[in-house]
Amino acid sequence: MNGLHRPRRIHFRHPQGDPVIRFAFKSLVLTSALTVLAGGALAQTDTLAKIKEAKSIVVGVREASGAMSFTLGSGKYTGFHVEVCEHIIANIEKAIGVSKLDVRYQLVTAQNRMPLVQNGTVDIECGTTTNNLARQKDVAFAPALFIEGVRFAVKTASGINSSSQLAGKTVAATTGTTAVQALRKFKRDVDVNEVLGKDNADAFLLLESDRATAFVGDGQVVATLISRSRNPSQFKLLDQVLSVEPIAIMYRKDDPAFKKVVDDTVIALAKSGEAAKIYDKWFMQPIAPHNVAVGLPASSATKAAWANPSDKPMESYEAP
Numbered sequence: 001m002n003g004l005h006r007p008r009r010i011h012f013r014h015p016q017g018d019p020v021i022r023f024a025f026k027s028l029v030l031t032s033a034l035t036v037l038a039g040g041a042l043a044q045t046d047t048l049a050k051i052k053e054a055k056s057i058v059v060g061v062r063e064a065s066g067a068m069s070f071t072l073g074s075g076k077y078t079g080f081h082v083e084v085c086e087h088i089i090a091n092i093e094k095a096i097g098v099s100k101l102d103v104r105y106q107l108v109t110a111q112n113r114m115p116l117v118q119n120g121t122v123d124i125e126c127g128t129t130t131n132n133l134a135r136q137k138d139v140a141f142a143p144a145l146f147i148e149g150v151r152f153a154v155k156t157a158s159g160i161n162s163s164s165q166l167a168g169k170t171v172a173a174t175t176g177t178t179a180v181q182a183l184r185k186f187k188r189d190v191d192v193n194e195v196l197g198k199d200n201a202d203a204f205l206l207l208e209s210d211r212a213t214a215f216v217g218d219g220q221v222v223a224t225l226i227s228r229s230r231n232p233s234q235f236k237l238l239d240q241v242l243s244v245e246p247i248a249i250m251y252r253k254d255d256p257a258f259k260k261v262v263d264d265t266v267i268a269l270a271k272s273g274e275a276a277k278i279y280d281k282w283f284m285q286p287i288a289p290h291n292v293a294v295g296l297p298a299s300s301a302t303k304a305a306w307a308n309p310s311d312k313p314m315e316s317y318e319a320p
Contacts, residue, residue, distance in 0.1 A: 047123055047251070047258040048096050056102035057092065059085055060113055060125035060250075064201050066224035067282040067294050068146070068247065069127045077105050080282040081249060084145060084275075085126035088249070088265045095261050109199065110176030114139055117250055124262065125250040128218060130178045132245070132314045140253045142266045143309035144246030145275045147301035147317070150182045152214045152238040153207060153222045160213070163240045166192050169213035172206035174199060178314070179217045182242040186216075200225065207235075214238075218247065220283065223296045232292075244301060244317040246310075263311070270306040 051057050061077040062069040069079040093101055106122050113129060116122040117139050130148070131141040152171070154160045163186070170193040173180045183194060195212055197203025204225045206212040215222060219237065226235045251262060269275040276298070281287075283296045301317070 047255050051123060052096040052098060055098055056104055057089060058104045058106050058123045060108040060116060060122035060127060061105050062127040063107055065128040066221035067287060072288060080278060081126040083278055085124060087269060088262050091261055091265045110174060117252055128247050129250045130245040130314055131248040136313055139250050140259060141248040141250055141311050142262050143311050144248040144305050145266060145270060146247045147299060147305050148245045148247045149219045149241035150179050150243045151219045151222060151241055152216050153226060153235050154214045155234055156236050158213060163238055164190060166190060166214055170195055171214045171216055172197055172203045172212035173216050174203045178245060183216050186242055220296055224294050227292050227294050228290050241319050244319050245314045267309045270309045275306050
């Protein structure tokens with residue numbers, strides 16, 4: 001036609017027609033998929049690269065977790081762990097060669113803090129998270145600078161001086177915290193009624209309003225809530241410690257470069273004595289917003305953690 005030869009048609013056989021071709025085709029598809037997934041996984045766990053590219057870091061904080069992490073309003077957060085994280089951020093800036101990162105605070109709860117770290121929404125969580133074996137399967141923790149004891153608070157007028165006197169009483173705890181687990185273990189020996197608050201303030205209000213006889217939680221959280229109540233002398237902490245828990249800064253697993261910067265910073269704070277100074281500032285001196293002191297001296301376990309920093313889980317500790 002018009003002096004031109006008709007081009008030959010080339011026919012491709014569908015891989016279903018030949019077992020060998022079909023196998024090669026599937027292998028190629030699988031390899032490509034795994035390559036994409038592997039690339040995504042590497043990108044997700046390379047936190048330093050993520051932070052450097054964005055020139056910002058997202059810090060998980062709590063609204064009212066005692067003196068460890070709390071809001072001052074207007075998007076401002078502070079506390080013991082928040083200050084520790086400020087030291088970490090300064091060293092991250094040095095590590096990635098960025099003079100000043102944009103620090104973005106992300107409010108987290110006991111329920112969503114781990115998923116937000118896992119999915120990359122939050123780069124580092126500076127709240128009040130207990131390092132335990134179950135959580136280590138999903139996230140990583142820095143060496144603990146605060147070893148907590150889960151304790152009961154009651155009203156002074158209740159006449160209760162021992163946890164055994166709580167039999168038949170209602171005890172409040174905060175949903176999503178390890179204090180709930182400690183309470184349920186306690187219930188095996190002492191029959192108490194459990195009621196849960198959505199956050200620490202809500203759970204403490206149950207005690208304050210006499211809807212619960214006791215509130216169980218991290219000692220520093222309980223002590224801080226008491227110090228900020230209308231009448232602190234109305235409450236007291238019982239001596240019994242239900243569980244000893246390392247409260248640590250949390251970040252994503254399988255990210256050795258990020259882990260090194262975080263952990264090296266925390267260890268340096270512990271070894272230099274700076275961690276003890278930060279502790280004194282937040283737990284022994286008057287703090288915002290009410291300018292009252294929590295009045296919680298560092299425990300022997302916390303001092304031991306400063307001397308020998310470790311990321312071991314709570315299962316490695318024994319209650320006194």
